[in-house]
Amino acid sequence: MQIMKPTLSLISPSSSTTLLRGKTRLSPYLFTLLVFILFVAILYGEDFMCIFGQQLQSYSYSENSPFSSTTQRVKRENKVPFAVGKGEEGCDVFSGRWVWDELTRPLYEESDCPYIQPQLTCQEHGRPDKDYQHWRWQPHGCDLPQFNASLVLEALRGKKMMFVGDSLNRGQYVSFICLIHQLIPEDAKSMETFDSLTVFTAKEYNATIEFYWAPFLLESNSDNAVIHRISDRIVRKGSINKHGKNWKGVDILVFNTYLWWMTGLKMKTLLGSFDDEEKEIVELSTEDAYRMAMKSMLRWLRLNMDPKKTRVFFTSMSPSHGKSIDWGGEPGGNCYNQTTLIDNTTYWGSDCRKSVMEVIGEVLRKSKVPITFLNITQLSSYRRDAHTSIYKKQWSPLTAEQLANPVSYADCVHWCLPGLQDTWNELLFAKLFYP
Ligand SMILES: *[C@@H]1O[C@H](CO)[C@@H](O)[C@H](O)[C@H]1NC(C)=O
Ligand SMILES: *[C@@H]1O[C@H](CO)[C@@H](O)[C@H](O)[C@H]1NC(C)=O
Ligand SMILES: *[C@@H]1O[C@H](CO)[C@@H](O)[C@H](O)[C@H]1NC(C)=O
Ligand SMILES: *[C@@H]1O[C@H](CO)[C@@H](O)[C@H](O)[C@H]1NC(C)=O
Numbered sequence: 001m002q003i004m005k006p007t008l009s010l011i012s013p014s015s016s017t018t019l020l021r022g023k024t025r026l027s028p029y030l031f032t033l034l035v036f037i038l039f040v041a042i043l044y045g046e047d048f049m050c051i052f053g054q055q056l057q058s059y060s061y062s063e064n065s066p067f068s069s070t071t072q073r074v075k076r077e078n079k080v081p082f083a084v085g086k087g088e089e090g091c092d093v094f095s096g097r098w099v100w101d102e103l104t105r106p107l108y109e110e111s112d113c114p115y116i117q118p119q120l121t122c123q124e125h126g127r128p129d130k131d132y133q134h135w136r137w138q139p140h141g142c143d144l145p146q147f148n149a150s151l152v153l154e155a156l157r158g159k160k161m162m163f164v165g166d167s168l169n170r171g172q173y174v175s176f177i178c179l180i181h182q183l184i185p186e187d188a189k190s191m192e193t194f195d196s197l198t199v200f201t202a203k204e205y206n207a208t209i210e211f212y213w214a215p216f217l218l219e220s221n222s223d224n225a226v227i228h229r230i231s232d233r234i235v236r237k238g239s240i241n242k243h244g245k246n247w248k249g250v251d252i253l254v255f256n257t258y259l260w261w262m263t264g265l266k267m268k269t270l271l272g273s274f275d276d277e278e279k280e281i282v283e284l285s286t287e288d289a290y291r292m293a294m295k296s297m298l299r300w301l302r303l304n305m306d307p308k309k310t311r312v313f314f315t316s317m318s319p320s321h322g323k324s325i326d327w328g329g330e331p332g333g334n335c336y337n338q339t340t341l342i343d344n345t346t347y348w349g350s351d352c353r354k355s356v357m358e359v360i361g362e363v364l365r366k367s368k369v370p371i372t373f374l375n376i377t378q379l380s381s382y383r384r385d386a387h388t389s390i391y392k393k394q395w396s397p398l399t400a401e402q403l404a405n406p407v408s409y410a411d412c413v414h415w416c417l418p419g420l421q422d423t424w425n426e427l428l429f430a431k432l433f434y435p
């Protein structure tokens with residue numbers, strides 16, 4: 001149970017229950033007074049916030065919510081950290097369409113980025129087409145700003161940026177490095193991995209861009225960065241500091257978590273510690289367990305990040321394309337041999353749980369810490385063509401039986417680089433510098 005400042009709790013959503021529970025013990029006079037204050041607070045919400053000064057104001061300037069209507073109430077006088085301009089008023093950059101663009105896409109060549117792990121280098125592994133590299137995301141209401149690597153590097157001078165999450169976030173991380181590394185001479189950059197942490201250093205900028213493996217954000221039995229393929233997954237309640245201690249002092253944080261929660265309809269949740277001899281494990285619905293992790297993340301942010309200096313992003317679920325019947329294809333197929341986009345604008349695959357998206361929307365909408373939502377799910381759902389499929393380094397040698405049936409071993413979860421995830425970073429760039 002966390003302790004709140006009394007002034008804060010008067011207007012916090014969770015306080016209503018506290019008030020009601022306490023009312024029998026309050027004198028009728030005091031209770032009436034409290035109700036009156038609450039009434040005034042609701043009526044004059046904005047002015048009331050000002051009375052409490054800087055601390056509350058700092059919460060009100062950024063996108064607390066994934067929904068643009070609330071973003072419009074934003075106080076622009078308080079400059080958002082890293083902002084150099086404003087996004088177009090009312091433009092939802094996540095709502096748009098894919099446009100064929102052979103001239104300006106891809107943003108880099110696969111062979112020019114040595115940091116791409118062999119699980120994502122599709123050309124090197126024999127992918128016959130390059131069409132997936134030539135799509136540009138065009139929002140309906142505005143244009144995306146051009147990704148400017150030199151602006152990114154200047155902004156990161158003396159700073160630390162970190163991506164935290166699973167292999168899909170690692171893909172976005174690598175794409176980000178690919179987008180900026182060419183401005184840095186060979187001997188002034190390096191990339192090293194230490195267990196869960198991968199660190200890219202831009203020496204002349206005294207900047208690092210890092211990836212931290214934490215597929216559930218909370219502690220879990222899948223935390224080993226190399227050996228984590230565990231079928232019976234367990235996540236530990238209230239354990240955010242286990243990983244969070246490694247995120248302290250970061251200036252820009254980019255979180256994701258989704259894939260690892262998909263182990264069925266329930267999630268095994270550990271109440272004690274992994275060291276307990278008798279482990280106390282309860283089964284929560286996936287949605288409840290996911291909500292628990294998101295709330296832990298927000299609590300950690302409130303206690304550890306200064307919203308006046310830092311920025312935090314949360315990337316929504318990366319969709320997969322494991323069942324071609326979802327888009328009206330032949331039964332038994334998947335992303336293998338797909339080279340075109342899904343053109344159904346309302347398409348949503350069966351692998352992608354709407355209920356989890358609802359949890360994300362709900363938790364972020366209520367968040368008191370500024371956190372910018374990267375809503376990449378819908379736009380990525382159209383991209384059945386962009387997965388690594390069979391064109392990647394395999395973990396283990398394939399059997400003759402598998403080789404005879406490529407659909408059986410196609411990876412329809414991860415994405416080729418260059419490709420779709422460069423767009424996620426263009427969106428991150430847009431929200432970071434033009435919020
Ligand atoms: C994410 O973006 C899609 C496409 O614009 C939109 O339909 C959906 O409502 C958004 N989700 C949230 C939680 O904001
Ligand atoms: C990119 O950013 C740099 C540094 O802020 C700036 O000087 C340059 O004009 C920008 N380039 C473009 C094309 O916007
Ligand atoms: C480099 O950046 C770190 C923060 O990441 C800072 O603590 C340190 O003082 C900086 N060093 C120099 C020489 O600027
Ligand atoms: C791949 O798809 C094309 C049609 O788009 C089809 O003609 C071809 O037979 C397919 N190849 C395999 C190996 O399934």
Ligand SMILES: *[C@@H]1O[C@H](CO)[C@@H](O)[C@H](O)[C@H]1NC(C)=O
Nearest residue numbers: 326328344345346347348349
């Ligand atoms: C478009 O996708 C939606 C959601 O996946 C589906 O319900 C609908 O039938 C699809 N429409 C067409 C024309 O395929």
